[in-house]
Amino acid sequence: MKVVHIAFECAPVYKTGGLGDVVGSLPKYQMQLGVTAAVVMPGYSFIRRLHKLPHSQVPIIYAESELFTEELKSCTPRLQANAYLEFNIKALSVLKENGIRPDIIHCHDWHAGLIPGLVKHTTDSFFKDTKTVLSIHNIGYQGNFKKELFDGERGKVVHDLVNARGKRLNFLKEGIRSADFILTVSPNHAREIRERRVGFGLGRVIRAKRGRFAGILNGIDYDVWNPHTDKYLYQEYNRKTVVQGKTVNKTRLQQELGLEINNDIPLVGFVARLSTQKGIDLLAPIIPKLPRRRVQLVILGTGEKKFERTLKAYTNRRFSEWISVNLRFDETTAHRIYAACDFLLIPSHYEPCGLTQMIAVAYSALPIASAVGGLKDTIEEGRTGFLFHELNSETLLNTIERALAVWENPEQYRKMRAQALRKNFSWEKSAAEYIKIYKKLF
Ligand code: ADP
Numbered sequence: 001m002k003v004v005h006i007a008f009e010c011a012p013v014y015k016t017g018g019l020g021d022v023v024g025s026l027p028k029y030q031m032q033l034g035v036t037a038a039v040v041m042p043g044y045s046f047i048r049r050l051h052k053l054p055h056s057q058v059p060i061i062y063a064e065s066e067l068f069t070e071e072l073k074s075c076t077p078r079l080q081a082n083a084y085l086e087f088n089i090k091a092l093s094v095l096k097e098n099g100i101r102p103d104i105i106h107c108h109d110w111h112a113g114l115i116p117g118l119v120k121h122t123t124d125s126f127f128k129d130t131k132t133v134l135s136i137h138n139i140g141y142q143g144n145f146k147k148e149l150f151d152g153e154r155g156k157v158v159h160d161l162v163n164a165r166g167k168r169l170n171f172l173k174e175g176i177r178s179a180d181f182i183l184t185v186s187p188n189h190a191r192e193i194r195e196r197r198v199g200f201g202l203g204r205v206i207r208a209k210r211g212r213f214a215g216i217l218n219g220i221d222y223d224v225w226n227p228h229t230d231k232y233l234y235q236e237y238n239r240k241t242v243v244q245g246k247t248v249n250k251t252r253l254q255q256e257l258g259l260e261i262n263n264d265i266p267l268v269g270f271v272a273r274l275s276t277q278k279g280i281d282l283l284a285p286i287i288p289k290l291p292r293r294r295v296q297l298v299i300l301g302t303g304e305k306k307f308e309r310t311l312k313a314y315t316n317r318r319f320s321e322w323i324s325v326n327l328r329f330d331e332t333t334a335h336r337i338y339a340a341c342d343f344l345l346i347p348s349h350y351e352p353c354g355l356t357q358m359i360a361v362a363y364s365a366l367p368i369a370s371a372v373g374g375l376k377d378t379i380e381e382g383r384t385g386f387l388f389h390e391l392n393s394e395t396l397l398n399t400i401e402r403a404l405a406v407w408e409n410p411e412q413y414r415k416m417r418a419q420a421l422r423k424n425f426s427w428e429k430s431a432a433e434y435i436k437i438y439k440k441l442f
Contacts, residue, residue, distance in 0.1 A: 002036045004102040006091050008111035010041045018355040019137045025221035028056040029431035040091045042068040055223050063090035081145040088114040104438045106133045110143030113175030120178050131441040134179035139200050143171030176205045182213045185353035186374030190215025218353040219427030225359050232335035242364050253340035257324040266407040267296045269341035274303030279347030284310045286397045298324045338363035347396050351375050358425040368403050384420040
């Protein structure tokens with residue numbers, strides 16, 4: 001079976017979040033199960049191209065256009081609308097030029113959302129036996145543009161190939177309508193969508209797919225997220241050397257970030273895009289209320305300017321010994337934070353799957369998270385982490401207090417850490433579930 005994954009990002013070539021991790025790893029594990037997999041992504045002007053995913057034979061194919069420039073990072077609607085429409089068209093043409101006729105085209109998120117419609121409605125017979133699958137990694141981002149934003153010829157494509165009615169074009173909605181199967185990235189998030197708890201206006205279109213919608217849990221790539229082999233760390237460690245290894249990483253990170261060097265104080269991390277989704281609005285107001293002699297906080301994130309401004313308030317001398325705010329996207333620091341931290345905060349309002357809780361556990365930091373989406377599927381309350389149900393700052397603060405109480409009881413912390421370390425979030429099982437779904441489509 002030939003499967004081509006199409007996405008706007010693919011780690012390590014280009015990554016802005018978890019989708020990059022997934023597209024950079026899932027195809028590799030599918031290949032190990034006998035599927036012929038490939039990835040198509042935009043040939044951005046600012047990336048260093050790799051022609052295969054590391055540790056694999058999975059080719060990365062680049063769709064070319066002069067629109068795939070650094071300016072896209074500004075998220076200007078006109079630029080995004082035209083560039084990603086172009087990407088949808090060029091992704092298909094690059095496959096055809098290379099004579100690649102997939103059994104399955106697996107589209108990821110809104111950036112590839114027009115492909116199912118283009119495949120379905122094309123008069124060209126090249127893709128006539130190809131089935132399309134659309135994975136929704138984040139239903140809150142839909143690529144919903146005014147049609148007038150599309151330039152000249154591209155405007156005509158929009159008009160001819162997709163839903164000609166209405167003033168707007170919603171990439172994700174079009175994908176949901178046209179794809180042969182819809183997936184999201186955890187069983188619990190699929191349930192939330194089915195039960196109308198999350199939907200962002202698309203719940204009805206998804207529910208209309210009935211038996212053609214499911215949730216499969218993401219995995220993490222242990223070739224990348226493994227403290228035993230992780231070259232970004234100050235010191236690598238394994239299960240046997242975890243206590244000593246984490247102490248070295250914590251001490252060095254405290255030093256690097258100007259925090260008080262003290263292994264007895266638990267270090268709590270927050271690594272995320274700064275958007276409301278990630279619960280930064282719940283965390284920011286309680287920062288000054290954290291018990292300063294019992295906890296240190298390290299934040300790494302970029303995103304909405306209003307949240308960056310809020311967090312900057314915690315960068316002055318009053319906080320510098322126990323709070324470190326780092327407003328940038330920085331792979332090295334992210335790895336070091338997971339290795340140094342004793343806890344990781346994930347107070348998301350919704351979380352289709354979430355990777356950081358799984359990464360945290362792999363690096364032996366216990367997650368403190370809201371009981372939503374994939375967080376609920378992957379964290380066992382009181383055994384491998386801490387979950388809270390009422391999404392407000394007070395409950396978050398109480399849950400942090402619960403975690404600190406466990407830290408202050410070393411036997412209890414050790415027990416939870418041992419339980420967490422036994423968790424295995426590898427891709428094997430999920431990769432096989434994807435293949436089962438693909439096979440159902442023939
Ligand atoms: P999402 O895809 O919604 O952003 P996930 O939890 O699925 O959230 O994945 C986030 C990924 O992005 C993780 O690999 C995390 O380490 C990484 N990440 C998030 N923010 C940063 C940052 N500021 N610097 C480096 N890596 C980051």
